[in-house]
Amino acid sequence: MPLWHSGSESAGESAGQLGVWNRVSLAPAETRNGLLMLTAYGLLFVVVLQRLRQLADLERLLRWIAIAAMGMAALGLLQFFFGNSKFLWMYEHPFRTTDGVVKGSFSNQNHFAHFLALGIGPLVWWLQRVIGEPRGRHAFGSSNAMSRFGSGVAPYLIGGLLAVTVAGLLTFSRGGVISILAAAAVCVLLLARQGLFGRQALIGLGAVTLLVAAALTIHGSTRLATRLESLLHIASEDQPFNRRMLWNALLEAIPQYAVLGSGVGTHREVYPQYIDEDPTVDYTHAESGYLQLGLETGVPGLLLMLLGIYFVVDGCRQAFQRDGDRRASAAAAAVFSGLIVSALHSLGDFVWYIPACISLAVILAACACRLRQWHHAASPTTDEPTASESEITEWRVPRAAWIGGCVCAGLLTVMMVQTWWGPAFAASPWESYRKLAREQQAARRRTALDTHEEPFDEMARLLEATVASDPADARAHIRLAELYRRWFEVLQRDSANAMTLTQIRDAAIASQFESPESLDQWLTVAIGPNREMLDKALAHTRRGLQLCPLQGEGYIYLAELAFLEGQGEQAKPSYINQALRLRPRYGPVLMAAGSELAMAGNWEAAIETWKRAYHDDYESQVRIMEIMAPVVPAEFFMENFRPDRIGMGRLLNHYRGLQRQRDVQIIGRRYIELTVQEAEANPAESLPLWMSASSTATLLDETQYALEFNRRAVQAAPNDFNARQALGNKLLAQRLYTEAVEQFKWCLSRAPNDEALRQSLMAATKGMHDGTQQPVASHVPVDPTASVPR
Numbered sequence: 001m002p003l004w005h006s007g008s009e010s011a012g013e014s015a016g017q018l019g020v021w022n023r024v025s026l027a028p029a030e031t032r033n034g035l036l037m038l039t040a041y042g043l044l045f046v047v048v049l050q051r052l053r054q055l056a057d058l059e060r061l062l063r064w065i066a067i068a069a070m071g072m073a074a075l076g077l078l079q080f081f082f083g084n085s086k087f088l089w090m091y092e093h094p095f096r097t098t099d100g101v102v103k104g105s106f107s108n109q110n111h112f113a114h115f116l117a118l119g120i121g122p123l124v125w126w127l128q129r130v131i132g133e134p135r136g137r138h139a140f141g142s143s144n145a146m147s148r149f150g151s152g153v154a155p156y157l158i159g160g161l162l163a164v165t166v167a168g169l170l171t172f173s174r175g176g177v178i179s180i181l182a183a184a185a186v187c188v189l190l191l192a193r194q195g196l197f198g199r200q201a202l203i204g205l206g207a208v209t210l211l212v213a214a215a216l217t218i219h220g221s222t223r224l225a226t227r228l229e230s231l232l233h234i235a236s237e238d239q240p241f242n243r244r245m246l247w248n249a250l251l252e253a254i255p256q257y258a259v260l261g262s263g264v265g266t267h268r269e270v271y272p273q274y275i276d277e278d279p280t281v282d283y284t285h286a287e288s289g290y291l292q293l294g295l296e297t298g299v300p301g302l303l304l305m306l307l308g309i310y311f312v313v314d315g316c317r318q319a320f321q322r323d324g325d326r327r328a329s330a331a332a333a334a335v336f337s338g339l340i341v342s343a344l345h346s347l348g349d350f351v352w353y354i355p356a357c358i359s360l361a362v363i364l365a366a367c368a369c370r371l372r373q374w375h376h377a378a379s380p381t382t383d384e385p386t387a388s389e390s391e392i393t394e395w396r397v398p399r400a401a402w403i404g405g406c407v408c409a410g411l412l413t414v415m416m417v418q419t420w421w422g423p424a425f426a427a428s429p430w431e432s433y434r435k436l437a438r439e440q441q442a443a444r445r446r447t448a449l450d451t452h453e454e455p456f457d458e459m460a461r462l463l464e465a466t467v468a469s470d471p472a473d474a475r476a477h478i479r480l481a482e483l484y485r486r487w488f489e490v491l492q493r494d495s496a497n498a499m500t501l502t503q504i505r506d507a508a509i510a511s512q513f514e515s516p517e518s519l520d521q522w523l524t525v526a527i528g529p530n531r532e533m534l535d536k537a538l539a540h541t542r543r544g545l546q547l548c549p550l551q552g553e554g555y556i557y558l559a560e561l562a563f564l565e566g567q568g569e570q571a572k573p574s575y576i577n578q579a580l581r582l583r584p585r586y587g588p589v590l591m592a593a594g595s596e597l598a599m600a601g602n603w604e605a606a607i608e609t610w611k612r613a614y615h616d617d618y619e620s621q622v623r624i625m626e627i628m629a630p631v632v633p634a635e636f637f638m639e640n641f642r643p644d645r646i647g648m649g650r651l652l653n654h655y656r657g658l659q660r661q662r663d664v665q666i667i668g669r670r671y672i673e674l675t676v677q678e679a680e681a682n683p684a685e686s687l688p689l690w691m692s693a694s695s696t697a698t699l700l701d702e703t704q705y706a707l708e709f710n711r712r713a714v715q716a717a718p719n720d721f722n723a724r725q726a727l728g729n730k731l732l733a734q735r736l737y738t739e740a741v742e743q744f745k746w747c748l749s750r751a752p753n754d755e756a757l758r759q760s761l762m763a764a765t766k767g768m769h770d771g772t773q774q775p776v777a778s779h780v781p782v783d784p785t786a787s788v789p790r
Helices: 011-015 028-051 055-082 109-132 144-149 154-169 174-193 199-218 221-236 243-257 267-273 289-320 326-345 355-377 387-393 399-446 456-469 474-493 501-511 516-547 552-565 569-582 587-599 603-614 618-628 634-641 645-657 661-681 687-699 703-716 721-733 737-750 755-770
Strands: none
Touching: 028 055, 028 355, 028 399, 055 109, 055 154, 055 326, 055 355, 109 154, 109 174, 109 326, 109 355, 154 174, 174 326, 243 267, 243 289, 267 289, 267 569, 289 326, 289 355, 326 355, 399 456, 399 474, 456 474, 474 501, 474 516, 474 552, 501 516, 501 552, 516 552, 552 569, 552 587, 569 587, 587 603, 587 618, 603 618, 603 634, 618 634, 618 645, 634 645, 634 661, 645 661, 645 687, 661 687, 661 703, 687 703, 687 721, 703 721, 721 737, 721 755, 737 755
16 A cells, blocks of 8 residues: 555655555454454353353353254244244344345344354253163163153253254255254264263154154255255356355465454455455455454464364363263263354354354353363362362452452443444444445446436435444445535536536646635635535545545545645546555446546557446446447447446437437347347346337337337236336327227226326227228237347
8 A cells, every 4th residue: 555655656656645554453443343342252251161160050051052042043933934024023134134044133044044053062962961861760661861751841952953953944054054964963973972862862853853854845945955955066156256256365365464464354345456356245254254364363363263263172072081971071062063063164154253153152162161171170070169170260369459350341341332332323324324325226227218316315314324423434434425426426417517526627637726725716616515515525535544544446536536635637646556456346446547548548448447347337337438428339339348238228328318310229229139138038027128128119210119019018917007008009109909999998997087098099999990990910029139120
């Protein structure tokens, strides 16, 4: 990041100097939050460790973990079968619903399944404790375990195990299902190896297995089998940016930050520098706990985690070797099954970054640590603490140290609450903004021939509320900057002096104002109150980059807005180069880089750069059309940028505005061809496509094709009023009165008070009686490769 170094490589970079970055983390606020979370988990570990004074305490904790898993499974199943698409029947997530898979209170079904996997080992252990361990027999031959079966908790445990297993399988999460099955298998095998798994427990597990199979036969077996089968074909996942590409990028990035890491919370800003193509998904986490640790904390953090895993696993191993202590060995099996699943699942998911999941793992780690200590103490296991156990669990400290510790803990609590108070209140407006922004993005992508108006004021209100509650949210600041910049462009279109931001910037730089005051006066006259949008955009851009200098799009905004502070043309290349270093495949960055090449006269390189930007986002498409369409024919644009159907529709609309009729004909025919192909490939969603093809054919004066496409629309949706009315009007215009009468009668049966329809029906009926009807035309074939108008 040359713009954040004390030295510079060129005069341009010196002009764009932003300061000196002298912090270890590249996102200090995120790293501070992460360290506080680590502290919280450390306190949880210490508290649990100190509460485990005897084996009975540890066993009680395992039962609570099993109950938590059963409760979460029950919640997930109830929500799955009786839900309303909202989490807990009241929370509406910005992007996800509870439909289709079991999720419980987790937004991601993978993490829900992992939570169950952590609890299934303690659940199997509890079932073994109740019915499984071989015992003496009564005179009539029934065992003590079986005598408790009818009156104890065993039926509830079997039901709970059934619920956990079925809920886990109905997540249809490959990693989650494997984790649940692996945890159960590990626990059963370890218990059996110690001779702790009796016949009754096997019968109970067999019954659960049969019930699970029956439940899946009724609901979900085919889908689950398909998901598991896809493990064999993971390389061919239908994803534009899959996990393997992300992992390859991280493996390339980790050596660059091996010493201390990039800083906790920086993954989402670092990986775009190393990916092979621009992702369609924003990966907030690395999809691998180990790779994210290696990137954000470097080799030291990764080694500490591996050392911790070895320590707790070794504690369970030593508990297995405790001769004659069957209870400790059984408990160790339950603990080990959860810990090993946590370690293995983290190879392909970020379960360590989910508080509920890592909290259970921390509790199990504390149990493993206590088992290790008891092994080294070599004390017999009883429900009363022995002398050796007391030496482990009771630390005697001076009163002054105890008071000092309480004061430190109180101060730490205040700091943690203060740090997380703002983000907690910022969560609601931020999620509302994300939902609204996602809807607007989808609307922009759907829009082809029509313009789309965005609720800028509402989105700005939500983002301003976010940064007001959490001023350290770097991404919210950059989003605000981008929003105010786009809002300014929209306001300028309707202003008296309709200059674009680029035109204003170029004019301001060319004028070479002698002082900032004279520049301010000129801007006030040139753009009036819209100037406020630019000032806000610049302020939020600088604040966002100060909080996290890895946000590449922020440097593009600086390149466009720095003229407000009197910076000349020489700073722009340094900002663009910095953006390219951080976001080498991001559409707006490539768009700006291409513009810079075009201004230098290198049009060939500019077009090659714009090709990479064109398919990235809507704004890049619009800007490229504005630049290229007035100076190139339609064939050149289509050949070089290869727009899809929606892009072709936008291009058609743009050339219509330029009144280039020849180009409109060429683009319109290609648009119809793509639309017909998509309609025939997706019959269930073909109505709007056929109607769009029909309206475009009308625009091209291809009346026969317009009529045929409208007929196909009615065939796709026979009960659609608008399609039938449009078809009737086309038939009437072409004097096909008999068919027109049929369509108008159908429409009037749905809207009997529509006077316009009644007049159209009368005109069609009169035409039939006057004998002026055209011969019925045969339907035009719609093979897009052969018969679409060219």
